[in-house]
């Protein structure tokens with residue numbers, strides 16, 4: 001499995017996103033994904049599926065050290081005691097002694113970042129997680145987090161797809177030795193898969209549009225993608241993106257779609273994004 005080295009973490013380049021997956025469907029998909037070869041699963045306390053993810057992991061039965069499991073702490077739980085409780089509850093639900101990556105799900109300006117970073121580092125030191133990071137941190141906040149945590153941060157998970165420019169965040173992650181994990185890598189409801197730049201590359205390489213977009217992600221140094229699917233048959237498709245390479249011209253043509261600047265996950269509590 002291809003992976004990105006990020007301040008000590010080795011993060012598989014493709015992971016399974018699990019937002020919206022619940023119950024047996026979630027457990028079955030996680031199990032099937034691992035059996036298909038996925039070694040990276042993304043969940044969060046907020047997804048209310050950690051017990052299902054844990055069941056899928058247990059059923060797949062691969063050695064624990066072969067799997068990379070990420071979970072996240074919701075922004076209302078960023079005070080130190082809440083953070084600790086949330087992380088411990090996540091481990092209980094997942095049925096794991098530690099996760100591989102624990103993230104601050106979104107920043108929360110009402111709680112001092114220094115307190116939250118302290119709680120994140122305590123979770124690392126006490127073995128609740130093997131690596132730590134953040135999510136939805138634009139460059140200014142990432143710089144604040146870096147000044148508090150230094151090179152102990154391994155990843156910033158942010159929205160990224162061909163219709164959203166994240167060049168500033170990506171440059172900041174690379175400069176810090178961190179991975180940038182792309183969420184909504186397929187652009188969820190956007191029409192990315194029908195764009196001529198994607199469709200033409202798909203026809204030329206004999207690949208699906210989804211594979212072209214995922215290849216575009218992982219061909220960028222330091223970028224990891226965590227596509228979600230509810231369909232078993234797509235698990236193998238979304239993982240099989242390492243046997244071909246997009247040309248520089250194809251990469252550029254797909255990146256040019258970023259001019260659209262369509263952000264899918266934007267809420268009243270979002271931080272000020274990089275322009």
Ligand SMILES: NC(=O)c1ccc[n+]([C@@H]2O[C@H](COP(=O)([O-])OP(=O)(O)OC[C@H]3O[C@@H](n4cnc5c(N)ncnc54)[C@H](OP(=O)(O)O)[C@@H]3O)[C@@H](O)[C@H]2O)c1
Pocket residue numbers: 016017018019020042043105135136157158182183184185186187188189193208209210211226227228229230231234237238265
């Ligand atoms: N940190 C955060 O704040 C945050 C926010 C959002 C998401 N995330 C994480 O990122 C993961 C991925 O993002 P997402 O689920 O929002 O969006 P996404 O992965 O970009 O898109 C998922 C959609 O794409 C479809 N799809 C999957 N594979 C496909 C393929 N090969 N061809 C065509 N369509 C395909 C799926 O439909 P089917 O089910 O029909 O295949 C589903 O509707 C989440 O599950 C979650 O783990 C994190």
